[in-house]
Amino acid sequence: MTTPALPNGFHSAQPDRSLxxxxxxxxxxGLIIAVYLGAYVALHYLAALFHTPQGISPWYPPAALSLVLxxxxxxxxxxxxxxxxxxxxxxxxxxTTSPISSFVLSLILTLGYASAGLMLRYVVQLNPDLCRxxxxxxxxxxGIIFTPFVVAVSAVGTLAMLDTIAPEAIRSSILTFWIGDAxxxxxxAPWLLALLGRVNANPRWLNILPGKIxxxxxxxxxxxxxxxxxxxxxxxxxxxxxxxxxxxxxxWVAIRQGFFRTTFAVFVTNSTLIAFLIxxxxxxxxxxLQMFMFTISLTGLIIGxxxxxxxxxxNDLHQSERYFRSxxxxxxxxxxxxxxxxxxxxxxxxxxxxxxxxxxxxxxxVFHYIHPDDCSxxxxxFEGKLSGQELGHPVHxxxxxxxxxxxxxxxxxxxxxxxxNPETWLVINSRDVTERRRVEEALATLAQGAVSTTDNDFYRxxxxxxxxxxxxxxxxVGLYDQDCQQITMIAACDAGIMRESxxxxxxxxxCEAVITQGTSVFASAVQSQFPNDETLHWxxxxxxxxxxxxxxxxxxxxxxVVMAQEPLRDISLKLSLLSVFAHRVTAELDRTTQEADRxxxxxxxxxxxxxxxxxxxxxxxxxxxxxxxxxxMGNLNLAMLESAADGPLLPxxxxxxxxxxxxxxxxxxxxxxxxxxxxxxxxxxxxxxxAEMMTLLQVSIGKQIALQHEFNPDLPLVEIDATxxxxxxxNLIVNASDAIGLQAGQITLRTGIIDAANLDGLGGRLGPDxxxxxxxxxxxxDTGAGMDALTQARIFEPFFTTKFTGRxxxxxxxxxxxxxxxxxxxVASEVGRGSTFKVLLPCAADSVPVAVALPPPAQTLNDGxxxxxxxxxxxxxxxxxxxxxxxxxxxxxxxGHAGLALLQQHAEIVxxxxxxxxPDLDGETTFGAIQQAGGPIPVILMSGYSQTxxxxxxxxxxxxxxxxxxxxxxxxxxxxIKALKxxxxxxx
Numbered sequence: 001m002t003t004p005a006l007p008n009g010f011h012s013a014q015p016d017r018s019l020x021x022x023x024x025x026x027x028x029x030g031l032i033i034a035v036y037l038g039a040y041v042a043l044h045y046l047a048a049l050f051h052t053p054q055g056i057s058p059w060y061p062p063a064a065l066s067l068v069l070x071x072x073x074x075x076x077x078x079x080x081x082x083x084x085x086x087x088x089x090x091x092x093x094x095x096t097t098s099p100i101s102s103f104v105l106s107l108i109l110t111l112g113y114a115s116a117g118l119m120l121r122y123v124v125q126l127n128p129d130l131c132r133x134x135x136x137x138x139x140x141x142x143g144i145i146f147t148p149f150v151v152a153v154s155a156v157g158t159l160a161m162l163d164t165i166a167p168e169a170i171r172s173s174i175l176t177f178w179i180g181d182a183x184x185x186x187x188x189a190p191w192l193l194a195l196l197g198r199v200n201a202n203p204r205w206l207n208i209l210p211g212k213i214x215x216x217x218x219x220x221x222x223x224x225x226x227x228x229x230x231x232x233x234x235x236x237x238x239x240x241x242x243x244x245x246x247x248x249x250x251x252w253v254a255i256r257q258g259f260f261r262t263t264f265a266v267f268v269t270n271s272t273l274i275a276f277l278i279x280x281x282x283x284x285x286x287x288x289l290q291m292f293m294f295t296i297s298l299t300g301l302i303i304g305x306x307x308x309x310x311x312x313x314x315n316d317l318h319q320s321e322r323y324f325r326s327x328x329x330x331x332x333x334x335x336x337x338x339x340x341x342x343x344x345x346x347x348x349x350x351x352x353x354x355x356x357x358x359x360x361x362x363x364x365x366v367f368h369y370i371h372p373d374d375c376s377x378x379x380x381x382f383e384g385k386l387s388g389q390e391l392g393h394p395v396h397x398x399x400x401x402x403x404x405x406x407x408x409x410x411x412x413x414x415x416x417x418x419x420x421n422p423e424t425w426l427v428i429n430s431r432d433v434t435e436r437r438r439v440e441e442a443l444a445t446l447a448q449g450a451v452s453t454t455d456n457d458f459y460r461x462x463x464x465x466x467x468x469x470x471x472x473x474x475x476x477v478g479l480y481d482q483d484c485q486q487i488t489m490i491a492a493c494d495a496g497i498m499r500e501s502x503x504x505x506x507x508x509x510x511c512e513a514v515i516t517q518g519t520s521v522f523a524s525a526v527q528s529q530f531p532n533d534e535t536l537h538w539x540x541x542x543x544x545x546x547x548x549x550x551x552x553x554x555x556x557x558x559x560x561v562v563m564a565q566e567p568l569r570d571i572s573l574k575l576s577l578l579s580v581f582a583h584r585v586t587a588e589l590d591r592t593t594q595e596a597d598r599x600x601x602x603x604x605x606x607x608x609x610x611x612x613x614x615x616x617x618x619x620x621x622x623x624x625x626x627x628x629x630x631x632x633m634g635n636l637n638l639a640m641l642e643s644a645a646d647g648p649l650l651p652x653x654x655x656x657x658x659x660x661x662x663x664x665x666x667x668x669x670x671x672x673x674x675x676x677x678x679x680x681x682x683x684x685x686x687x688x689x690x691a692e693m694m695t696l697l698q699v700s701i702g703k704q705i706a707l708q709h710e711f712n713p714d715l716p717l718v719e720i721d722a723t724x725x726x727x728x729x730x731n732l733i734v735n736a737s738d739a740i741g742l743q744a745g746q747i748t749l750r751t752g753i754i755d756a757a758n759l760d761g762l763g764g765r766l767g768p769d770x771x772x773x774x775x776x777x778x779x780x781x782d783t784g785a786g787m788d789a790l791t792q793a794r795i796f797e798p799f800f801t802t803k804f805t806g807r808x809x810x811x812x813x814x815x816x817x818x819x820x821x822x823x824x825x826x827v828a829s830e831v832g833r834g835s836t837f838k839v840l841l842p843c844a845a846d847s848v849p850v851a852v853a854l855p856p857p858a859q860t861l862n863d864g865x866x867x868x869x870x871x872x873x874x875x876x877x878x879x880x881x882x883x884x885x886x887x888x889x890x891x892x893x894x895x896g897h898a899g900l901a902l903l904q905q906h907a908e909i910v911x912x913x914x915x916x917x918x919p920d921l922d923g924e925t926t927f928g929a930i931q932q933a934g935g936p937i938p939v940i941l942m943s944g945y946s947q948t949x950x951x952x953x954x955x956x957x958x959x960x961x962x963x964x965x966x967x968x969x970x971x972x973x974x975x976x977i978k979a980l981k982x983x984x985x986x987x988x
Contacts, residue, residue: 032073033080040065040084041091047184050274056176058290059274062088063113063151063181064188067143070117071128072196082110101162105155112151116143129197130190136259136305139193140298144185152177172287179290186297187270191263198260223249225272246273247296254304258311262304266297333431337416340386340423342367342379354432356402371398371406385413386424396433408437435570438469439577458588459491460498466562466581467493470574474539474563477549477585480506480515480556487511487559508532514546514559521545521575524567536563543568545575547582552590560585625663626944627875629966632660634878637969638885664966683717683844686725686751686776693726700730701737701747710750716843718776724817725841731814732780732837739784739835750779754840770822775840782836787829795827814839864910865889866976869899869926870942871918879913879942879972886973896921900929909937911960911979916943931958938979 040062047057066081085106120126120142127135156174159165165173246269253265270293328335329349337346344361352360361369370378374397381395398406411430459477467475476492476499487506492499506512510530513520522529526544527536536544541563549558560582568574640653690709698707729749736747756772787795796815818825818839829835866888870876873894880890891906893899896918903909912930916923927939938960960979963972 032069032077036065036069036077036080037084037087041088043188044088047180056173056180058176058180058183058286059187059270059293060180060184061188062184063109063148064185064192066109066113067117067147067185068189068192068196070114071121071126071193074121075114075118078110078114081114082106085109098162098164101159101164104158104162108151108154108158112147112154116147128193129200130193130259130305131197131308133305133309136190136301139190140186140301143189144182144298148181148185149178151181175287176290179287179294183270183290183293183297186294186301187267190259190301191267194260194263223252225268247299250296250300251303254300255307257304259301259304259308262300266300269293269300270297333429336361336366336428336430337425338366338428339425341365342382345425354407355399358402369400371400374398382413382426385415385426388415407432408434435573438471439573459585460493462581462585463491463493464496464498466578467496469577470562472543472562472564472574474541475561477558477560478511479558479589480549490558504535510536510544511546511559511561514548514561515556519545519547519575521571523569523571526563539563540565542566545571545578547578549582549586549589551586551593557589558585624944626965627872629660629664630944631872631874631878632656633664633966633968634875634882636660638878638881641885641969660966681719681721683719684722685715685717686720686778686841687711687713687715689720689722689725690729690749690751690778693729697730697733697749700734702740702742704742704744705737705740706746707733708746708748710748712750712752715751715753715776716774718841719844720821720841721817725821728814728817728839729778729780731811732778732839735811735837736780736782736784736835739782739786741784745783747783748779748781750777750781752777752779753843770824771842774843775824776843778839778841780837781834783834786831786833786835788831792827792829796825863887864980865891865906865908867891867893867899867902867906867909867912869893869896869912869918869923870915871895872915875915882969882972883913883976885969886976888976895919896923896926896929899926900933903930903933903937911976912937912939913963913976914939914941916941916945927959940975940979 043061043065047060047062050058062084066084069077069080086102089102089106120138121128124138124142126138130136130139152174156165156170156177160167160170250262250265250269254262257265273289273293331348331350334351334354335346335348336344336351338344342365344364344366347361352358355361367375367379378395378397394410394412396408396410399409401407409430410433411428413426413428416425416427463475463477467473473495474493476489478487478489480487481503485506486503487509488503489499489501492501506515508530510520510522510526510533513530522544524542526541527533530536535541543564543566544561545563545568546559546561548556549560551557560578562574562578636653636657640650640657643650643653690711694707694709701707733747733749740747754775754777756770756775795811797812815825818841821841823842824840826838826840827835828838866883868876868879868883868890870879871894876892876894880892883890891902891909893902897920899912899914903912914923914926914930918926923941923943927941930937930939939958940961940963941959942963942965944965961975963975967975
């Protein structure tokens with residue numbers, strides 16, 4: 001908020017506080033100067049009423065004003081002393097007769113009392129309010145005795161040199177001057193300083209009055225006034241001895257009232273006694289009266305200071321005693337004093353609070369209450385301490401409680417002697433460490449539990465020890481299910497009894513605050529904080545502490561909670577111990593999770609290794625099987641050509657061809673499972689591929705089964721072998737139909753897209769061969785019988801089947817095809833609720849479809865010599881006869897070396913058919929040697945493995961063509977003609 005601006009010519013009515021702060025010290029100094037000068041002049045003229053023939057007053061209060069001003073104000077007021085002295089000299093002084101003598105006397109008085117004040121203030125560091133005996137003694141010695149004497153000698157000696165005082169009167173003048181100033185200082189200075197001290201402590205002037213005016217105080221001051229009046233009233237008492245009785249009430253005040261009221265009593269006594277000198281014919285008694293006033297003043301001040309110091313010491317002692325008594329009575333530790341027999345002579349009040357004995361332990365032997373197993377050890381330590389031995393550490397033992405239970409104590413003792421008792425006793429300081437011992441036992445159990453127990457046994461042991469250590473009825477550890485928003489107990493202790501695990505929702509419960517807000521502590525009245533928490537009301541819970549269990553991934557995975565039916569005490573201790581247990585539980589949960597992940601990884605690794613081994617086995621078998629089929633298929637084609645169209649052998653040959661093709665299909669499935677099948681990649685849309693198959697899929701399933709499809713229209717392209725993916729879809733649809741059986745059901749075929757970051761939601765994660773980014777999904781769901789966990793674990797094993805007529809290669813081939821496409825295959829099934837298979841294929845680098853080039857029509861160019869290189873005699877002979885049937889001339893080589901030799905000998909060779917798998921010199925090496933020779937001869941590779949696997953190893957070479965075993969006569973003819981024309985690989 002800002003102050004609004006004022007128009008020109010106007011000023012704010014608010015006072016300038018900064019100016020007031022600057023003017024305040026000036027006003028205070030001005031007031032002090034005015035009061036001092038006025039009081040100095042007044043007291044000077046009052047002292048002038050009593051003077052000797054030499055003009056010296058028998059008492060001089062202005063000296064007290066000068067000393068007090070310097071003590072309180074410091075050196076800045078020293079010039080004021082000289083001004084005041086010159087002022088009274090200017091107004092007239094019977095002691096000085098000339099301006100020079102007035103100046104010199106004023107200078108001596110100023111220097112004398114200023115020096116005394118500075119010395120007491122800065123050197124002695126006197127407390128101006130004279131609150132200590134030390135301060136009073138310095139004031140008496142320097143301010144009342146020494147300084148007036150020095151001033152008197154200096155002043156009288158100077159005035160004598162100026163012929164103001166006669167030589168024969170010097171001694172009496174010095175004595176009168178000295179005693180007069182001393183009486184004035186003793187009368188006024190202590191009272192003023194003490195009065196100013198009270199005013200400075202509390203500026204309200206009423207507080208400087210006596211705090212308690214009683215009959216004794218009134219009697220004391222009335223006695224002083226009465227005795228002085230009697231001495232002045234009766235003529236027969238016109239002697240100094242008549243005032244001796246005044247000493248009695250002064251001493252009475254000093255002894256009973258202390259220093260401050262003694263200063264006032266001295267002021268009253270001296271002020272009344274000085275009136276004696278007004279009477280005529282008293283000049284002869286002047287010096288005696290001065291000495292009497294001087295003596296009683298010093299006596300009263302010193303006695304009053306001693307009494308005040310003693311009172312202060314006693315007050316401090318009583319205050320210290322109260323402090324220590326309060327400390328002992330309210331301390332959690334307890335103190336006992338025992339004699340050499342072990343009998344208790346004193347016990348602190350906390351002893352009864354701890355042990356609960358109504359009559360206390362005083363007069364009883366402590367060894368009767370110590371546990372028998374600890375008694376001998378404690379008695380030996382007790383006797384050793386009495387003999388002066390140093391134990392070096394506290395002793396620990398068990399002490400019987402009033403209810404018969406045992407409490408753990410930690411005690412240390414020291415020798416105790418008194419003047420009234422010559423025996424040596426012990427002062428024993430003991431501490432109840434029962435709670436600490438329970439905590440130590442709980443931590444020891446926790447540490448032991450880390451080794452001796454695991455899993456659920458660990459959690460049960462932990463909550464039980466936690467309940468015992470904290471003396472709390474209920475404790476539990478629960479796991480948090482974020483999806484279901486509930487807590488599942490894994491260990492719960494109810495009044496020392498372990499309870500069965502159960503789950504409950506967290507909405508409105510106290511543990512919801514623990515999960516959402518962190519550590520929650522409710523020392524009491526927790527039910528009012530969570531009125532919907534039925535557990536708190538049912539168990540009548542008052543105190544509650546809960547700590548979230550945060551995993552190493554900084555995710556809340558559970559809670560650890562303790563609850564009590566009474567308000568909680570020692571919150572910090574319980575919270576610290578619970579935090580230790582929470583960290584241990586979290587570590588155990590992390591360990592359990594990591595162990596489960598490790599076992600899962602090992603299981604997957606073993607499964608992968610098993611599948612790889614089976615894949616290698618299946619691939620090897622399929623390769624060798626394809627070699628056999630090549631011989632069969634080739635000779636079969638030749639036999640069919642040799643047979644007449646209506647010959648009797650042709651039906652048998654056709655049957656053999658059908659069986660051979662089925663065997664070739666089986667071999668292809670085995671290669672697909674091993675990931676080494678024919679693999680021709682093209683970019684296309686999964687929606688288009690599946691849509692083309694819908695008619696075929698519909699006729700492949702039972703008529704009682706409905707086939708539904710849900711296609712995502714915005715799918716990106718994928719790089720796939722269309723034939724193999726069709727086989728995947730077909731196998732999944734047929735399996736779904738078989739799962740439904742003869743009953744009515746439904747199969748749903750869906751396509752979609754999913755990001756790699758969301759694979760965790762499907763229970764999977766990327767492998768090393770699977771790229772990041774998006775994946776296109778093909779999902780097949782059925783309403784069939786479903787599968788149990790054991791069946792799901794084996795469905796991808798080759799030759800495992802649940803069908804009566806199945807071969808067990810369908811899903812194995814699906815898995816191999818998906819793996820070769822760097823995809824992911826997931827399955828979810830439940831008995832009685834059907835199954836869902838989801839195939840995830842990585843999206844193409846871009847979404848632009850690439851047209852697949854169709855092979856040109858086969859041409860006939862059957863002329864020239866073709867070299868066939870294969871280590872299998874049957875295959876080599878069969879291919880040779882097939883080529884000769886096609887019109888080619890042939891040469892045969894059983895190895896790579898033999899083939900290279902024939903190439904060098906026969907320049908008429910126009911093409912080479914080369915097997916990839918041969919001993920000694922394999923097909924790849926042989927092909928490299930042919931390329932190095934630099935000839936233009938086209939090379940056609942033959943293999944029972946896939947084209948992709950073979951050609952990927954021969955990138956940047958001039959491979960003319962590839963043919964996959966087994967092959968027919970027509971397929972062989974097409975490949976050779978294309979190679980001779982140097983056409984690109986047709987994708988066979």
